[in-house]
Amino acid sequence: MVVEKVREILEKTGRLSTPVADLQNDSDLYNAGLTSLATVGLMLALEDEFDIEIPDNLLGRKTFASIQSILDVVAQLKK
Amino acid sequence: MEQHNQAGISSAKFEELLASVHKIGEEVLRPNAKDVDEKARFPQEGMDAIKSLKLMGAYIPTELGGLGLNITQLARVCEALGQYCGSTAMIFAMHQIQVACAVNHGLSNEHFKNYLTKVASDSRLLASATTEMGIGGDLRQSICAVEQNGDSFTLTKNAPVISYGKQADDLFVTARRNSDSPANDQVHVVVSKEDYELEPSMAWDTMGFRGTCSEGFLVKSKGHMKQIIPAPFADILSQSMHPTSHILWGSLWLGIATDAVNMARAFVRDMMKKNPNAPQTAALRLAEVHSVLQLMRENVHGCAEHYQKLLSENNVEALDTFSFSIKINNLKISSSSLIIDIVSKSLLICGIAGYRNDTKYSLSRHLRDAYGASLMVNNDRIMNHNATLLHMHRGD
Structure with missing residues (x-):
């Protein structure tokens, strides 16, 4: 399942102050402590895992705002 | 975000306006610039001259009584003012930044429409209280929070810098959405002079931009919940x-x-x-x-x-x-x-x-x-x- 993989990556790279298990798919990751530096690690891990390259027009705050928004972008790029 | 008409005014009209800006620059801003700088005082004459051209509402749409400039025209006005007095130009620019926040994110909201109409008609001066003691300059974090009580709120913020805080008519203050919100879940709140008190905490005696009077204050404010700009x-x-x-x-x-x-x-x-x-x-x-x-x-x-x-x-x-x-x-x-x-x-x-x-x-x-x-x-x-x-x- 993609969602489990995303959660696993987030746990490893997100450096969140809230455990990923406590987050809903639509919880705000910035409110959970995601910083821009941690976003770099998250992005690189996502690209590696799913063999995608997130284009500039999707590289913005909103893409990494929640587990759901990450899932949407991964799904869009895996097509 | 609201669709903002960026047509601006015609270039003929704009050139005429720009000529008037250069005129007040030569006649009012430049002759006072040295005194403003030496005394680190608010450039009252310059700001009055700016108000006489209705420029406080420069970026407010014409249907709300503003001049209806677009962002490049507004930038050209700042550039012109900068040629005569850096402090006056900086105060003008900081005011317009607040206007732009309200225009871009509040135009579909009745309260903010009325508010912007008043800014244009009364030439209200808007100041900003974003940074906060204990945060270290990161705009995306707040300690202070909106304390809601029914339809109204109170908000207290320890701001190390509020440029022209004493002279402003309204303050745009960032704060956490409520006292349970994390530091980066912030709102932008507009409070009016009648509804806030400023306790000076730090003076402004700097190398440059001395006339911006960017002193520190403890802000104690109150207002109605509708004064929160309706966007994160x-x-x-x-x-x-x-x-x-x-x-x-x-x-x-x-x-x-x-x-x-x-x-x-x-x-x-x-x-x-x-x-x-x-x-x-x-x-x-x-x-x-x-x-x-x-x-x-x-x-x-x-x-x-x-x-x-x-x-x-x-x-x-x-x-x-x-x-x-x-x-x-x-x-x-x-x-x-x-x-x-x-x-x-x-x-x-x-x-x-x-x-x-x-x-x-x-x-x-x-x-x-x-x-x-x-x-x-x-x-x-x-x-x-x-x-x-x-x-x-x-x-x-």
Whole structure:
């Protein structure tokens, strides 16, 4: 399942102050402590895992705002 | 974000307005600039002259009684003002940044429509309280929170800097949404003079931009819940406050740099008149600094036009990308560095006449203002941001 993989990556790279298990798919990751530096690690891990390259027009705050928004972008790029 | 009409006013009308701006610049701002700087006092005469041209509502749509300028026209006004008094231009720019936040994110809201109408008709002066004691300059975090009680709220903020806080009519304050919110879940709240008290905490005695009177205050305010701008501050910052700040600041710095080069040019011409056979060293230096000024001007104008295009398309996706943030950060870094370079080169041209405080070629104020540009919102902080964001940038 993609969602489990995303959660696993987030746990490893997100450096969140809230455990990923406590987050809903639509919880705000910035409110959970995601910083821009941690976003770099998250992005690189996502690209590696799913063999995608997130284009500039999707590289913005909103893409990494929640587990759901990450899932949407991964799904869009895996097509 | 609201669709904002970026048509602006016709170029004929705008040129007429710009001529009036230059007129008050020559007649009011420039003659008072030295006194404003020496005494670190609020440039009342300059701001009154600006109000006489209805410029406080420059960026407010005409249907709400404003002048209806677009962002590039507004930037040109800042550039013109910067040629006469850096502090007055900075106050004007900071006011317009708040206006832009309310216009871009509040226009569909009845309360903010009425509010902006009042700003235009009464020429209200808007100030900003974003930074907070204990945070260290990060706009995206707040300690203070909106304390809601029914329809009303109270809000207390310890702000190390509120430019022209004493003279402002309204304050735009960032705060956590409520006392349970994390530090970065922020809202942007507008409170009016009648509803706040300011306890001074820190004076403003600086090298440059002395007339902005950017003292520190403990703000104790209250208001109605409808005074909260109906958008998350994160969006207001990335789509409006961040780009507008750096475009308008860059524009007024360009104005200061332009005036310095104009003085250098006048100096070289005077020298030629006095001694046509003198070596051409100063003229050569003028040629050099003039090319740097052009570089700065094209960069500032280009970024303003780019932002205007995205606004007119209501292209929120593009405004939210890291690549747009990087571009705007680059504008800040380069224009704040170039202003120092340009004023310093102009000083070399004017020589001791520029170094003195009592000649018409004195560049003391320009040079001191110039150094403020890279320190207010420190360039090192911005470069650190870009260092991170560039990992998430595919290239141009």
